[in-house]
Amino acid sequence: MSLTTDPPPVSIIERAPPKPAPVDLILLVIAVLAVSSSASLARWAEAPALALAFWRTLGGAVLLSPAAFRSGRLPGRESLPLLIVAGLALAMHFGSFLASLERTSVAASVTLVTTVPIFVAVWEWSRGRTPNRRTWLA
Numbered sequence: 001m002s003l004t005t006d007p008p009p010v011s012i013i014e015r016a017p018p019k020p021a022p023v024d025l026i027l028l029v030i031a032v033l034a035v036s037s038s039a040s041l042a043r044w045a046e047a048p049a050l051a052l053a054f055w056r057t058l059g060g061a062v063l064l065s066p067a068a069f070r071s072g073r074l075p076g077r078e079s080l081p082l083l084i085v086a087g088l089a090l091a092m093h094f095g096s097f098l099a100s101l102e103r104t105s106v107a108a109s110v111t112l113v114t115t116v117p118i119f120v121a122v123w124e125w126s127r128g129r130t131p132n133r134r135t136w137l138a
């Protein structure tokens with residue numbers, strides 16, 4: 001029998017979550033401001049919707065590329081078809097979202113964009129599946 005006793009295990013609930021670094025909080029604030037103001041800024045811009053979509057996507061790629069290269073986790077050739085499909089889906093999203101800003105109010109357009117979980121649930125039902133709890137929470 002050992003004379004030393006190990007401390008009881010600490011559950012995940014008892015442990016405090018790690019505090020985010022100040023730079024992470026600053027980046028989070030910048031991201032929230034950028035996303036929340038994008039619809040208003042796009043409405044204010046005097047450019048066609050597809051041009052805005054192109055420059056917005058290119059700007060995001062340019063800003064995120066250094067982090068992708070530094071991480072060393074670049075996608076391989078086998079991912080190319082999926083990346084093309086994802087890129088086309090993103091182009092359709094930006095093109096239709098930004099075009100909607102020319103045809104309706106910012107509030108109506110943003111409301112439609114944020115109803116995606118409802119459309120996912122309807123899609124699931126149409127395929128004979130019941131949406132899970134996480135879908136409804138979204």
